[in-house]
Amino acid sequence: MPNATRNPPETGGGIDFGAALPGASGNETAAGRERIAVRNLNFYYGSHQVLFEVQETVHEHEILALIGPSGCGKSTFLRCLNRMNDTIPGSRLEGEVALDGRNIYGPGVDVIALRRRVGMIFQRSNPFPFTIAANVAYGLKVNGLARRRSEFEAVIERSLRAAGLWDEVKDRLDKPALSLSGGQQQRLCIARALAVEPEILLMDEPASALDPITTTRIEELAIELKARYSIVIVTHNLQQAARISDRTSFFLMGRVVETDATRKLFTNPSRQETEDYITGRFG
Amino acid sequence: MAAALAPISFPHPGRRALRRRLADFLGWGLCGLAFLLLGSATVWILVVIFLRGMSALHLNLLTQVTQGTAGGLLNAIEGTLVLALGGILLALPPGLATGIYLAEYDRGRLASIIRFLADVLVGVPSIVVGYFVYVAMVIAFGWGFSMAAGSVALAIIGLPYICRTSEMAIRQVPRSLRDAAFALGASDARVTFTISLPIALPGITTGILLALAIGVGETAPLIYTADWSNYLWTGHLTKEPIGYLTYVIYAFITQPFESAHALAYAAALLVTLFVLIIGVISRMLLVRSSRAL
Numbered sequence: 001m002p003n004a005t006r007n008p009p010e011t012g013g014g015i016d017f018g019a020a021l022p023g024a025s026g027n028e029t030a031a032g033r034e035r036i037a038v039r040n041l042n043f044y045y046g047s048h049q050v051l052f053e054v055q056e057t058v059h060e061h062e063i064l065a066l067i068g069p070s071g072c073g074k075s076t077f078l079r080c081l082n083r084m085n086d087t088i089p090g091s092r093l094e095g096e097v098a099l100d101g102r103n104i105y106g107p108g109v110d111v112i113a114l115r116r117r118v119g120m121i122f123q124r125s126n127p128f129p130f131t132i133a134a135n136v137a138y139g140l141k142v143n144g145l146a147r148r149r150s151e152f153e154a155v156i157e158r159s160l161r162a163a164g165l166w167d168e169v170k171d172r173l174d175k176p177a178l179s180l181s182g183g184q185q186q187r188l189c190i191a192r193a194l195a196v197e198p199e200i201l202l203m204d205e206p207a208s209a210l211d212p213i214t215t216t217r218i219e220e221l222a223i224e225l226k227a228r229y230s231i232v233i234v235t236h237n238l239q240q241a242a243r244i245s246d247r248t249s250f251f252l253m254g255r256v257v258e259t260d261a262t263r264k265l266f267t268n269p270s271r272q273e274t275e276d277y278i279t280g281r282f283g
Numbered sequence: 284m285a286a287a288l289a290p291i292s293f294p295h296p297g298r299r300a301l302r303r304r305l306a307d308f309l310g311w312g313l314c315g316l317a318f319l320l321l322g323s324a325t326v327w328i329l330v331v332i333f334l335r336g337m338s339a340l341h342l343n344l345l346t347q348v349t350q351g352t353a354g355g356l357l358n359a360i361e362g363t364l365v366l367a368l369g370g371i372l373l374a375l376p377p378g379l380a381t382g383i384y385l386a387e388y389d390r391g392r393l394a395s396i397i398r399f400l401a402d403v404l405v406g407v408p409s410i411v412v413g414y415f416v417y418v419a420m421v422i423a424f425g426w427g428f429s430m431a432a433g434s435v436a437l438a439i440i441g442l443p444y445i446c447r448t449s450e451m452a453i454r455q456v457p458r459s460l461r462d463a464a465f466a467l468g469a470s471d472a473r474v475t476f477t478i479s480l481p482i483a484l485p486g487i488t489t490g491i492l493l494a495l496a497i498g499v500g501e502t503a504p505l506i507y508t509a510d511w512s513n514y515l516w517t518g519h520l521t522k523e524p525i526g527y528l529t530y531v532i533y534a535f536i537t538q539p540f541e542s543a544h545a546l547a548y549a550a551a552l553l554v555t556l557f558v559l560i561i562g563v564i565s566r567m568l569l570v571r572s573s574r575a576l
Contacts, residue, residue, distance in 0.1 A: 082466065089390050113468065115465065122466075138469075138477070165411040201502075
């Protein structure tokens with residue numbers, strides 16, 4: 001990429017805030033109580049350390065964006081929050097991730113119950129090769145959250161509505177999920193995650209494989225969902241972080257360089273590395 | 284960037300091009316020749332079996348049992364199906380369980396040992412398996428020549444195929460789908476039974492069909508374990524010899540009677556048709572499953 005079109009670093013970030021979506025909170029720290037508190041988190045794949053002494057908090061009704069160059073550990077960090085890294089052999093974690101004050105890596109923690117409370121949306125939409133309805137119902141079945149047909153139907157409709165997909169699929173709930181378009185599939189995955197009524201949503205670059213229009217829909221959706229959930233979103237797209245998040249965390253080489261209100265971080269970062277990154281000096 | 288897009292100059296066709304064309308011609312020519320050799324052998328076998336088998340085919344074959352070296356093949360057809368299905372039934376639970384274990388649960392040394400053993404088992408000549416079952420079950424356990432002993436032999440032969448194809452099929456289930464299920468709060472077992480197995484089912488079925496086809500086509504292990512019978516199977520698991528099609532091919536073709544030869548060719552045709560049909564079905568399943576993902 002040519003560097004000439006970028007603003008010089010002295011003027012702050014090159015991010016256009018005029019494009020902020022309606023409903024975005026103006027990027028102030030207007031968030032509620034603290035839900036997740038991460039303290040001194042170190043994470044290793046085998047002997048290779050990927051996260052170093054990470055400190056982070058996630059509040060109620062906020063969108064926290066994680067930005068940083070590829071391989072900086074932001075996805076790994078995200079996956080620490082619902083213990084998805086447990087499934088990776090040879091991985092190891094030190095430190096504490098507290099959800100409502102309780103360490104999720106402590107003894108006697110029910111990982112399955114944890115994952116129901118902390119839902120996840122993946123980078124590439126990954127609907128099961130079942131019907132649309134069966135996709136949304138999967139989490140309910142697994143967690144025994146619904147029994148009667150009417151209960152399932154109610155949750156399926158509610159979740160698909162919340163994901164903004166209901167009107168497009170209500171007449172073909174029994175059709176294969178893979179017959180949907182890419183953006184619809186990703187919204188189906190969001191509906192599937194919402195069906196088990198999580199309290200926190202982790203989104204790992206949920207729109208990176210989608211076209212701009214669908215991306216906008218996903219972003220609007222995230223802002224709508226903020227009213228009921230806390231959202232942590234990993235994104236490569238700085239404009240996206242600026243548009244939708246309340247706070248932003250900048251990761252670099254496994255460390256959190258700084259976390260601040262999004263507007264502050266993008267206009268007046270405290271650290272030189274952050275400024276270099278958001279002005280396009282690297283990454 | 285623009286500099287890299289400068290037009291590439293093409294040298295005039297010279298001796299290099301000629302050599303390339305010659306190599307191309309030779310390569311294709313040899314491939315064609317190899318194909319012709321293999322293809323003609325296959326076609327020849329099929330044509331002989333079909334011509335001689337068809338002329339021997341009567342409705343009587345399907346309704347009558349064998350009488351000496353004449354009569355029908357009903358007992359052999361029944362026996363082949365019973366033995367092959369018995370073998371699958373015995374091999375499926377341990378084979379599938381091992382496949383699941385290898386694909387999803389073990390990443391350590393035990394898995395590589397099991398994989399090695401499965402590969403060794405594939406390489407063991409089937410007659411050795413037959414002899415082992417003969418010594419162990421037919422003699423030591425006192426089962427006698429029987430459906431049970433024959434099925435055990437076929438199960439041992441089919442086991443590694445079921446195990447390895449199940450493992451492969453489950454491995455091909457995208458990691459992202461398993462992750463999605465885990466993220467929704469599914470346990471390991473839940474993910475195996477609701478995601479991995481249903482999605483891998485066509486591949487697993489292919490392995491089962493492969494083992495079935497091998498079972499239908501086996502001769503040597505059954506000679507040691509099932510022996511042969513002119514009569515229909517009465518349902519006893521032990522101490523009752525049972526007939527099967529490959530025995531007819533093996534034993535009757537060397538008899539000096541036209542009726543015996545006719546039966547042998549008819550049996551060969553039936554076995555071939557059976558294996559072909561199984562092959563086509565498993566191909567269709569594989570194509571369908573690869574389309575689904």
